Amino acid sequence: MSERIKEDENGQFSDFPCGWRKGDTCVIITNKVKKSTCEYTIENYDGRYFGVRSRTGLYHRASPQRLFHTWEEAVENLDRSDMPMPEKGGMIFR
Numbered sequence: 001m002s003e004r005i006k007e008d009e010n011g012q013f014s015d016f017p018c019g020w021r022k023g024d025t026c027v028i029i030t031n032k033v034k035k036s037t038c039e040y041t042i043e044n045y046d047g048r049y050f051g052v053r054s055r056t057g058l059y060h061r062a063s064p065q066r067l068f069h070t071w072e073e074a075v076e077n078l079d080r081s082d083m084p085m086p087e088k089g090g091m092i093f094r
């Protein structure tokens with residue numbers, strides 16, 4: 001994707017939505033219950049999903065809502081989540 005999307009707060013153009021650029025490091029929540037996160041490097045954007053690569057070399061596709069700039073931002077998003085967390089066994093009983 002060679003066209004520029006929009007200007008960021010510094011007046012510069014960003015390559016991808018939400019101010020992300022190729023090569024940026026993002027944090028993705030990998031387990032909501034354990035509040036586990038992992039860092040990924042942004043490689044591309046196909047118009048719907050970001051292509052990210054882990055430090056081990058595995059490639060994943062992630063929606064923009066799953067990407068965070070810092071670990072603190074990711075955990076804060078978990079704390080604000082309205083979704084109930086399962087207590088045991090991964091099942092939620094209502």
